[in-house]
Amino acid sequence: MRRYRKFDYPVEDVRRFLEPGPIVLVTSAWKDQRNVMTLGWHMVLAFTPSRVATMISSGNHSFELIRRSGECVINVPTAAMLDTVVGIGNSSGAAIDKFEHFGLDTVAAGAVAAPLLAQCHASFECRLADRSQVSRHGMFIWEVVKAHVARTPKVPRTVHYRGDGQFMLSGDEVSRRRLFKPEML
Amino acid sequence: MRRYRKFDYPVEDVRRFLEPGPIVLVTSAWKDQRNVMTLGWHMVLAFTPSRVATMISSGNHSFELIRRSGECVINVPTAAMLDTVVGIGNSSGAAIDKFEHFGLDTVAAGAVAAPLLAQCHASFECRLADRSQVSRHGMFIWEVVKAHVARTPKVPRTVHYRGDGQFMLSGDEVSRRRLFKPEML
Numbered sequence: 001m002r003r004y005r006k007f008d009y010p011v012e013d014v015r016r017f018l019e020p021g022p023i024v025l026v027t028s029a030w031k032d033q034r035n036v037m038t039l040g041w042h043m044v045l046a047f048t049p050s051r052v053a054t055m056i057s058s059g060n061h062s063f064e065l066i067r068r069s070g071e072c073v074i075n076v077p078t079a080a081m082l083d084t085v086v087g088i089g090n091s092s093g094a095a096i097d098k099f100e101h102f103g104l105d106t107v108a109a110g111a112v113a114a115p116l117l118a119q120c121h122a123s124f125e126c127r128l129a130d131r132s133q134v135s136r137h138g139m140f141i142w143e144v145v146k147a148h149v150a151r152t153p154k155v156p157r158t159v160h161y162r163g164d165g166q167f168m169l170s171g172d173e174v175s176r177r178r179l180f181k182p183e184m185l
Numbered sequence: 186m187r188r189y190r191k192f193d194y195p196v197e198d199v200r201r202f203l204e205p206g207p208i209v210l211v212t213s214a215w216k217d218q219r220n221v222m223t224l225g226w227h228m229v230l231a232f233t234p235s236r237v238a239t240m241i242s243s244g245n246h247s248f249e250l251i252r253r254s255g256e257c258v259i260n261v262p263t264a265a266m267l268d269t270v271v272g273i274g275n276s277s278g279a280a281i282d283k284f285e286h287f288g289l290d291t292v293a294a295g296a297v298a299a300p301l302l303a304q305c306h307a308s309f310e311c312r313l314a315d316r317s318q319v320s321r322h323g324m325f326i327w328e329v330v331k332a333h334v335a336r337t338p339k340v341p342r343t344v345h346y347r348g349d350g351q352f353m354l355s356g357d358e359v360s361r362r363r364l365f366k367p368e369m370l
Contacts, residue, residue, distance in 0.1 A: 013348070019225050020345035020353045021206010040204050043228035045240050045322055053238070053324070055230050086364045133318065137230055139238070141322065155347075160205035160355070162340075163198070165365045168205045170345070171356025179271045180350045 001080060003105055003118040006148035011050040014144050017076050017122050018052060019044050020170065022158035023085055025075040025120060026054065027106075028065040029113040036098050036117070037062040038089030040161040042074070050144040051129060057138050061093040066140065070128035071112040074144075075120035079157040079169050084119075086165075111145045121156035122149040186265060188290055188303040191333035196235040199329050202261050202307050203237060204229050205355065207343035208270055210260040210305060211239065212291075213250040214298040221283050221302070222247040223274030225346040227259070235329040236314060242323050246278040251325065255313035256297040259329075260305035264342040264354050269304075271350075296330045306341035307334040 018024075027036045041055035052074070056063055066072050077085050084102050091098060099106060106115035109125045116123035126142035133139035150156070160168040177185065203209075212221045226240035237259070241248055251257050262270050269287050276283060284291060291300035294310045301308035311327035318324035335341070345353040362370065 016347045016349070016351075019206070020347060021204070041229050043238065043240060044226050045324065051322075053228065053322075055228060082359070082361065083364060086361045090364065090366050090369050130322075137236075137238075137315075137326065139230065155353070157356075162201045162205060162358075163370075164201070165360055165362030165370055166201075167359050167361060168340070169356045169359060171342075171354045173347075174267070174352050174354060175350055176267065176271045176352060177350030179268060179275065181275050184275050185348075185350055 001119045004121050004150035006116070006123060006150050009147040009149035011144045011147045012047045014050055014052070014124050014147050015044045015047070017149070018042060020158065021160055022076055022170070023161050025077050025085065025088060025117055026062065027073045027075060027114040027117060028062050028069060028071070029115065030065040030069040033065055034099070034115065035062045035065055035093035036088055036104065038085050045141065051141060052126070052144060053139055053141050055138050056140060067134060069113060070131070071114055072126050072142070073109055073112060073114045073116055074124040074126060075117040076122040076156060077120050077159060079159055081119060082159050082167065085159055109146070116148060122147070186304045189306050189335035191301070191308060191335050194307070194332040194334035196329045196332045197232045199235055199237070199309050199332050200229045200232070202334070203227060205343065206345055207261055207355070208346050210262055210270065210273060210302055211247065212258045212260060212299040212302060213247050213254060213256070214300065215250040215254040218250055219284070219300065220247045220250055220278035221273055221289065223270050230326065236326060237311070237329060238324055238326050240323050241325060252319060254298060255316070256299055257311050257327070258294055258297060258299045258301055259309040259311060260302040261307040261341060262305050262344060264344055266304060267344050267352065270344055294331070301333060307332070
């Protein structure tokens with residue numbers, strides 16, 4: 001699988017990749033453990049500071065690594081990784097080393113211990129901003145502290161989950177800039 | 186624009202339409218006021234009860250209608266509505282009646298005062314389940330109490346926002362059911 005060389009990217013612009021709703025791969029690290037999970041339940045919350053929320057069930061092996069470290073990296077995979085995305089979601093880090101099993105190459109992050117995934121188009125380093133909703137809703141509210149994005153292609157072909165083993169792949173890009181008021185862009 | 190005849194749909198399955206991350210049109214009603222807004226910041230939180238979260242800035246005219254009524258309808262528009270979606274997002278209910286201005290036909294909901302949009306493929310009636318994060322994050326946590334979905338097409342062509350006037354349209358549907366453990370479906 002292709003490895004993407006990624007470049008620093010403005011954290012306030014991560015919505016360009018997250019708001020369309022792709023499945024993401026969340027990496028985590030705590031002491032000598034690390035893991036990666038497939039996640040579809042996330043949303044953008046704010047531009048500045050750059051905030052996103054994720055829902056992560058406590059049944060996931062990653063849950064405690066993420067909760068204890070208060071850090072993660074949200075990686076955006078492409079359609080070329082679809083079978084790997086499914087494999088990661090259908091296995092547990094309690095049983096296997098998913099990085100090794102799925103041949104994932106990692107790159108050290110700049111601000112957090114969790115690694116970036118080389119095969120993903122974009123990687124967003126996150127620190128926990130608000131843990132108040134973790135026990136109630138499984139909701140982690142993150143500040144994106146550093147963003148890394150590949151320059152080509154400009155827009156990745158992403159994978160979006162419908163449940164029941166069915167995925168939607170991202171399709172055509174269309175602009176409607178001409179219909180926007182300047183202050184709405 | 187086509188009007189969709191919609192049928193009762195299991196509330197625990199609304200993720201099939203929301204998890205892929207489409208732009209939605211949120212309708213609201215409070216006393217003699219009603220409004221509709223374009224929204225891209227939402228996530229699924231739970232299947233049973235069926236819960237979703239939305240981030241709605243207090244700068245929106247809809248904010249007070251939604252906050253005071255504790256209700257809304259999340260409607261899923263199709264690509265045929267793209268220009269209308271942009272128009273709704275670039276205008277304010279404080280200045281115009283958006284339903285009239287954009288020729289939106291409404292249908293009475295079953296459990297909430299906000300209307301369903303006839304031109305949308307799916308409509309999810311929501312009641313506020315947790316208002317504790319409204320002032321802090323603009324986050325409303327909803328229970329989906331009634332769902333209405335068209336039967337054809339089975340999957341709508343949806344609109345996904347990247348910011349900056351750029352949209353992604355949903356593309357191919359692919360199944361990877363064969364790669365899933367039964368308990369993960």
